Amino acid sequence: MLGQIAYALPFLAQGFAVTLWVSLLVVVLSLVAGVMMGVGLVYGPAPLRWAVRIFSDTIRGIPILVLIFFVYYGLPAVGIHLESFWAAVLALTLFKTAQVIEYLRGAVGSIPKGQSEAAMAIGLTFRQRLAYVIFPQAFRRFLPPWINGVTDAVKGSALVSLLGITDLMHAINQVIGRTYEAMPLYILGAVIYFVVNYALSLASRRLERRFSFIRE
Amino acid sequence: MSISPPANPALLDISDVSKSFGSVEVLRAVSLQVTRGEVVTVIGPSGSGKTTLLRCVNFLESYDSGSIRIDGKEVGFREMGTHQRRSERDLAKMRAETGMVFQSFNLFPHLTAAGNIMLGLRKVRGKSSTEARAIAEHWLGRVGLAHKADSLPAELSGGQQQRVGIARAVAMEPKILLLDEITSALDPELVGEVLEVVRSLAEDGMTMVMVTHEMAFARDASSRIVFMADGGVSAAGPPAEILGTEIDNERLRSFLARFRASHF
Amino acid sequence: MGYTLNFNLIWRHFDKLWGGLLLSLELAVISIAIGILIGLLLAVWYVSAGRAVRTVIAAYVEFIRNVPLILLVYLVFYGLPTVVDIAYSAQTSFIATLSLYSGAYLVEVFRSGLEAVPRGQLDAGKAIGLTPWQRLVHVRLPTMLRITLPALSNTFLSLFKDTSVASVISVPELTYGAQWINFNTFRIVEVYLVVTAMYLLTGYALLYALRLVERRFRAAH
Numbered sequence: 001m002l003g004q005i006a007y008a009l010p011f012l013a014q015g016f017a018v019t020l021w022v023s024l025l026v027v028v029l030s031l032v033a034g035v036m037m038g039v040g041l042v043y044g045p046a047p048l049r050w051a052v053r054i055f056s057d058t059i060r061g062i063p064i065l066v067l068i069f070f071v072y073y074g075l076p077a078v079g080i081h082l083e084s085f086w087a088a089v090l091a092l093t094l095f096k097t098a099q100v101i102e103y104l105r106g107a108v109g110s111i112p113k114g115q116s117e118a119a120m121a122i123g124l125t126f127r128q129r130l131a132y133v134i135f136p137q138a139f140r141r142f143l144p145p146w147i148n149g150v151t152d153a154v155k156g157s158a159l160v161s162l163l164g165i166t167d168l169m170h171a172i173n174q175v176i177g178r179t180y181e182a183m184p185l186y187i188l189g190a191v192i193y194f195v196v197n198y199a200l201s202l203a204s205r206r207l208e209r210r211f212s213f214i215r216e
Numbered sequence: 217m218s219i220s221p222p223a224n225p226a227l228l229d230i231s232d233v234s235k236s237f238g239s240v241e242v243l244r245a246v247s248l249q250v251t252r253g254e255v256v257t258v259i260g261p262s263g264s265g266k267t268t269l270l271r272c273v274n275f276l277e278s279y280d281s282g283s284i285r286i287d288g289k290e291v292g293f294r295e296m297g298t299h300q301r302r303s304e305r306d307l308a309k310m311r312a313e314t315g316m317v318f319q320s321f322n323l324f325p326h327l328t329a330a331g332n333i334m335l336g337l338r339k340v341r342g343k344s345s346t347e348a349r350a351i352a353e354h355w356l357g358r359v360g361l362a363h364k365a366d367s368l369p370a371e372l373s374g375g376q377q378q379r380v381g382i383a384r385a386v387a388m389e390p391k392i393l394l395l396d397e398i399t400s401a402l403d404p405e406l407v408g409e410v411l412e413v414v415r416s417l418a419e420d421g422m423t424m425v426m427v428t429h430e431m432a433f434a435r436d437a438s439s440r441i442v443f444m445a446d447g448g449v450s451a452a453g454p455p456a457e458i459l460g461t462e463i464d465n466e467r468l469r470s471f472l473a474r475f476r477a478s479h480f
Numbered sequence: 481m482g483y484t485l486n487f488n489l490i491w492r493h494f495d496k497l498w499g500g501l502l503l504s505l506e507l508a509v510i511s512i513a514i515g516i517l518i519g520l521l522l523a524v525w526y527v528s529a530g531r532a533v534r535t536v537i538a539a540y541v542e543f544i545r546n547v548p549l550i551l552l553v554y555l556v557f558y559g560l561p562t563v564v565d566i567a568y569s570a571q572t573s574f575i576a577t578l579s580l581y582s583g584a585y586l587v588e589v590f591r592s593g594l595e596a597v598p599r600g601q602l603d604a605g606k607a608i609g610l611t612p613w614q615r616l617v618h619v620r621l622p623t624m625l626r627i628t629l630p631a632l633s634n635t636f637l638s639l640f641k642d643t644s645v646a647s648v649i650s651v652p653e654l655t656y657g658a659q660w661i662n663f664n665t666f667r668i669v670e671v672y673l674v675v676t677a678m679y680l681l682t683g684y685a686l687l688y689a690l691r692l693v694e695r696r697f698r699a700a701h
Contacts, residue, residue, distance in 0.1 A: 061680045063644035065655055069662070070672040077668040078483045117276055118322035122336035122388055123312025126304050132335055136326045151546060158548035162648065169551060176558070183563045186555040190547045197546035 005184060008175040015171025016192060022085075022157045022167060026092040027150055033093065034100020039130070041101060042108050052101060059098035064156050067091045072163050088160035095156060099149050107142035108134060140211040148204035151197040158193070168192060225288075227252045227423055228392055233272060233282035242268045244447040245282065250392070253421045257434040257455075260444035261471055266427045269444070270394050273425065274314040275307060286313055286391060312340050315385030319397040321377045323369040329356060329380045330365040333387045341388065355383035359413050375406030382413055386422065393417070395426035411437075431475065435459050443468045489665040490674050497671075500657030501678055504643040507575060507653060511643075512636050514579035519586025524616065526587065527594050537587065544584030549645050553577050557649045574646040582639050589635065593628035594620060629697060633690035637683055654678060 041052040059067065071091040075082055082090065111134060119129040161170035172189040176182050226249035235243040242265045250256050258266045271277040273284055275292035278301075284291045291310055293300055302310065324332050333352035337343045343351070356362050359379035361372075369377055378398055385393055395414065399407045411433050418424060418437050428434055434441055434455065441458040443451040443465070451458060451465045463469065490497075526537045544552070557573040560566075568576075597620050605615040644655035652660075658675040662668050 058676075058680060061641075061683045062676050063641040063655060063679065065644040065647065066658065066672065066675060066679065069655070069659065070676065073662055073668045074672055077666075112320075112322075114318060114320050114322035115324065118316075118318060118324070120276060120308075120311055121274055121314070121316035121318075122384065123308045123310075123340040124336065125308040128308075128339050132339060133324055137324075155546075155548040158550050159645075161550070169548065172551075173554070180562075182559040183555075186551065186559040189551055190543070190555065193548055193551065194543060194546045198542060201542075201546065 004179045004181060005175075005188070008179070008185075011175065012168065012171050012188075015166050015168040018166060019154065019157050019168040020196075022089060022092065022160060022165075023150070023154045025089050026096050026153045026157070029089070029093045030096030030100050030153075031146075034097040035104055037097065038101040038104030038108070041105055043126070056098045056101045059094055060102075064092070064095050065159055065162075067095055068159055068163065084163045085160075085165055088157075088163050088165055092153060092156050092160070096149070096153050099152065100146065103142055103145050103149065104138070106145075107138040110141055111137050144204045144208035144211065147207065148201050151200050154193065154197055154200075226250060226285075227254075227287060228273065228425070229283075229285040229288075230269070230273070231283050233269070233279050233284060235268060235272065235277065235279045242447050243272070243279065246444075246447070246449055247282075248442060248449060248452075250423060250425060252423055254440060255418045255422075255424045255426070255438045256440045256442060257438040258425065258427045258442045258444055259429075259431070259434060259471075260450075264444040265447040266444050267396055270316075270396050270425060270427055273392075273394055274311050274316055276316075286310075308340070312336070312388060313391050315388055315390035315393045317378070317381045317385050317393070317395045317398045319400050321369070321374070321381045321401070323377055323380055323384070325369050328366050328368055329361060329372065329383075332369070332380055333384045336384070336388050351387055352383075355387045356380070358416075359383045360409070373406060374402045375409045378402065378406075378410045379413055382410070382417075386417065392423045392425065395424060395428070397427050397429065399428065399430060429475075431459065431472075443471070445471070483669065485670055485673075486667060487670050487674070489667045490661060490670050493661050493665065496652075496657035496660055497654060497675060497678060500652060500654035501682060503651070504640065504646075504653040504655075505682070507571075507578065507643045507646060507651070508636065508640040510575050511578035512582055512639055514575070515582030515586050515635075515639075516632075518579065518583030519590050522583070522587045523590035523594055526591055541584045541587050544581055545588075549577075549581060549642055550648060552581060553645055553649060570646075570649040570651050574643075574649060574651050578639060578642060578646075581642070582635060585635055585638075586632070589628050589631045590624065593624040593631075596627050597623045626697060629694045633687070633694065636690070637687060640683060640686065641679065 037052045037055070040048045041056070044052070068088060068091040071082075071094070072084060072087040075087060115133055115137065116129060119133040124132065157167060158169040161167050161173065164170070166174070168189060172185050176185050179185070228248075228250040230246060230248040232245045232247055233243055234241065234245055246265070246269060248256070248269075258269065260266050268277055272279045273286075273291065278292055289310070292302060292307065301307070323329075324335065327335060330349060330352040333355060334345070334348040337348035337351055338345065341348075353362065353365060356365050359382060361376060361379055361383070364372060364376060364380075369380070372380065381398070398414075399410055402410065407430070411430065414424070414426070414433075415437050426434075426438075436455075438455055440452060441455050442449055443458060445467050451463065451468050457463065458468070459472065522537050522540075526534055529537075553574060556577045557570060560573075561568075601619055601623060602615060605619040610618065643653050646653050647656035647659060650656065654675060658671050661671040665671070
């Protein structure tokens with residue numbers, strides 16, 4: 001039994017690399033999209049605010065799995081052909097973007113209005129206010145939940161196995177299909193996911209504690 | 217006969233400014249001229265529109281009609297009458313012409329005392345870091361906080377924070393300084409040190425408009441006192457006249473009477 | 481793109497979606513009920529227990545929170561029967577998984593709720609001579625429930641969405657119904673539009689109802 005699993009390790013490692021790659025792409029892309037849309041939600045004109053609100057509430061209101069199937073099967077039907085890998089990344093990015101929007105809104109919203117006003121009063125432009133006054137302060141509130149939320153990307157990435165992408169989850173199922181060692185392999189998989197995500201949540205908690213010492 | 221320009225043109229010219237929040241009219245055709253070097257104190261009951269007026273001067277609040285000019289330039293709008301807002305960049309430039317000190321200090325908590333002062337100098341005035349630092353240290357010295365340059369706001373007392381707030385505003389060399397109830401959030405024993413700084417700025421000839429409840433200070437330091445009630449200027453004149461006993465203004469008299477009753 | 485929407489086939493098979501939605505709700509309700517039991521028991525035990533017990537409970541919570549749900553679903557349905565000699569349906573297996581899953585999240589919710597009960601209330605309970613058990617039942621738990629109600633609602637809504645993972649072991653809930661129609665009619669865009677609408681309408685209707693209950697509850701206390 002152990003021999004068979006050892007034999008499968010390189011294959012599982014490849015799957016794990018795909019899991020990390022999907023997660024990394026999703027985390028980076030959603031950070032960019034989410035911060036921009038989040039700024040639109042907080043500071044944008046009314047139509048933009050509504051659009052972002054509807055986007056976020058819709059995405060957060062449906063299961064990730066439905067989002068993944070919708071993008072994967074739906075896009076080709078309307079003539080857009082994406083490799084399954086990129087369809088999966090797109091779907092997970094949409095899901096994470098909605099999260100990032102809410103983290104950003106929470107972080108920026110927690111900064112007193114007087115900060116913007118004081119920055120206006122010394123003549124800073126909108127971008128300068130964001131860059132030098134709002135974001136440096138919002139960062140401390142944004143970072144801990146955001147890092148913790150990276151675990152959602154890692155966990156969510158296991159769903160891409162359903163599209164035939166050989167991530168860690170899919171690799172495990174394939175090895176089980178050949179070896180019938182279901183329990184040891186699922187436990188091994190769980191341990192790998194656990195180690196990655198637990199490290200992330202520990203980092204998030206440590207940051208939170210560190211930032212809490214900085215008084216307002 | 218030739219028409220000569222007035223000897224002392226108004227630095228700040230507020231004329232007929234009105235503003236409503238929804239159905240509540242907070243400013244009703246307010247007019248007020250402030251000349252260079254003047255210290256004008258605005259008093260009045262809460263809800264009389266004093267703070268709103270101050271916030272209109274640097275366009276933290278927009279106004280519905282009328283005009284506010286600093287040195288002849290309309291503050292928030294490109295052209296009078298059209299009510300076309302200035303661009304973000306333009307507005308920022310206009311705001312840099314006025315300094316504002318807030319009731320709740322509003323220091324940037326992530327920057328040191330010197331950092332608070334340097335931010336505008338560097339990003340708005342385009343000064344180098346060394347130059348900005350020197351100016352910041354100069355002004356921190358003026359407000360008696362040279363030794364606190366590298367302290368974060370959280371490490372300063374309320375009075376010290378407000379003195380940094382003043383230094384941050386004046387370091388930008390504004391044409392006019394707006395002070396919005398700057399001692400209201402302070403413990404009584406810290407009020408004096410802040411007012412002392414304001415007094416020394418007045419002696420230097422800084423043009424100031426302040427909203428305050430410190431009547432004794434208003435009497436000593438201002439060249440003129442404006443009494444606002446119900447969104448309009450109800451009385452204006454030299455301190456001795458406005459705070460004196462001969463004034464023929466029922467509203468002002470009852471305001472002062474109530475004020476004295478609660479403060480002495 | 482020239483894709484024309486045609487919902488006829490969706491309506492013809494709508495019973496698959498409607499039945500699926502009801503099953504999704506059923507799975508979520510049963511799982512949160514069991515999850516609340518697990519969460520309450522472990523949270524009460526946690527706050528009064530010694531270090532060893534705390535470590536074990538914390539390990540359970542952290543393990544579940546940091547592993548993908550789909551893996552837990554596979555593990556219980558395909559993995560567990562290979563080592564223990566019990567047989568169960570996919571549906572039972574999923575309910576067990578989702579209960580353990582929600583239980584882990586709720587332990588954390590209830591634990592912080594219990595710790596948020598003001599000391600003064602407990603002292604007042606002591607002062608009028610309540611036993612520890614009475615203090616727990618009559619003082620601590622009611623206050624804790626009021627504090628945790630919003631988090632409880634949110635957990636339930638999450639679980640409702642998480643039931644979609646049951647489709648991977650062929651439990652015929654809403655997402656499974658969507659896939660069935662997807663593969664059998666190829667009206668792909670239509671079916672996911674309808675299913676998205678069903679998840680959204682149900683989810684936000686539940687949210688609205690739960691907020692009403694919360695307000696009632698707060699007014700009543």
